[in-house]
Amino acid sequence: MFSIPLHVGFEVYLGLMLAGLTLAVALSYLRGGPTQWKVVEEQLCFCRECHFTFLVRRKANIVRCPRCHSLCRVRPRL
DSSP states (O other), rough: OOOHHHHHHHOOOOOOOOHHHHHHHHHHHHHHOOOOOOOOSSSEOOOOOOEEEEEEEESSSEEEEETTOOEOOOOOOO
């Protein structure tokens, strides 16, 4: 059996991890391309019962909180 010094084993491990990460990023970029932000017509709503903040459509007046299911009134921001 042969022995590998600790620092050499660590360098090999680090090199394999970086190569794997580089390959994963390259494949992700080639498959879908860079993602871009989209402008959507949504706004934030704050639930007063459970203090949860979530997205709602801009034209909604009253919505249900996804966490506690209480009715929340959407207040327009100026």
